[in-house]
Amino acid sequence: DAGVTQSPTHLIKTRGQQVTLRCSPKSGHDTVSWYQQALGQGPQFIFQYYEEEERQRGNFPDRFSGHQFPNYSSELNVNALLLGDSALYLCASSLAMAGQGETQYFGPGTRLLVL
Amino acid sequence: LAKTTQPISMDSYEGQEVNITCSHNNIATNDYITWYQQFPSQGPRFIIQGYKTKVTNEVASLFIPADRKSSTLSLPRVSLSDTAVYYCLVGDGIKAAGNKLTFGGGTRVLVKP
Numbered sequence: 001d002a003g004v005t006q007s008p009t010h011l012i013k014t015r016g017q018q019v020t021l022r023c024s025p026k027s028g029h030d031t032v033s034w035y036q037q038a039l040g041q042g043p044q045f046i047f048q049y050y051e052e053e054e055r056q057r058g059n060f061p062d063r064f065s066g067h068q069f070p071n072y073s074s075e076l077n078v079n080a081l082l083l084g085d086s087a088l089y090l091c092a093s094s095l096a097m098a099g100q101g102e103t104q105y106f107g108p109g110t111r112l113l114v115l
Numbered sequence: 116l117a118k119t120t121q122p123i124s125m126d127s128y129e130g131q132e133v134n135i136t137c138s139h140n141n142i143a144t145n146d147y148i149t150w151y152q153q154f155p156s157q158g159p160r161f162i163i164q165g166y167k168t169k170v171t172n173e174v175a176s177l178f179i180p181a182d183r184k185s186s187t188l189s190l191p192r193v194s195l196s197d198t199a200v201y202y203c204l205v206g207d208g209i210k211a212a213g214n215k216l217t218f219g220g221g222t223r224v225l226v227k228p
Contacts, residue, residue: 043218045215
């Protein structure tokens with residue numbers, strides 16, 4: 001049973017460029033959430049996708065956008081990259097109708113460096 | 116989600132028991148308490164979740180007093196590989212899977228030989 005997978009593992013971009021990160025959820029999960037984790041800090045919620053729609057959004061600008069596909073996989077897009085966008089980007093999957101005690105499961109992350 | 120407060124860091128030695136206490140004074144009736152472990156450059160890993168009293172799994176135990184305003188994660192007989200950051204989160208466990216998770220700064224645990 002595959003867990004959450006993300007690609008690529010590492011990425012280097014320059015300011016102003018655009019980037020797309022990909023996530024495949026754990027088998028059986030239908031909800032994908034994205035988090036940004038700066039060095040030395042806890043993960044910060046970006047947004048969540050369920051049924052191919054953005055359901056919740058954190059305090060991130062419109063430069064951050066996403067998409068969920070019919071197979072529940074998801075993409076995170078960041079436009080007009082800034083130096084401050086350098087971080088570990090984490091994808092977490094879950095089951096929207098999960099029962100008691102269920103929670104989100106994280107992938108290994110994509111390390112983005114903006115130069 | 117209720118705000119949590121936990122120590123910034125803790126040191127321990129191999130074979131010892133590590134206890135990390137998290138304060139969550141404004142926990143709501145429906146809130147569950149969840150702990151994650153994170154190694155450098157990896158995603159957080161779910162450790163344990165509980166609502167009241169004591170929960171134990173193969174990795175850790177979670178102690179929750181009757182007033183539920185705090186909780187203690189207990190890691191028995193730690194090894195060097197338990198060196199990580201541990202996050203305490205509080206939220207509606209039933210809906211946590213569908214809600215955003217709010218992480219604080221976590222507790223950096225260093226296990227020494």
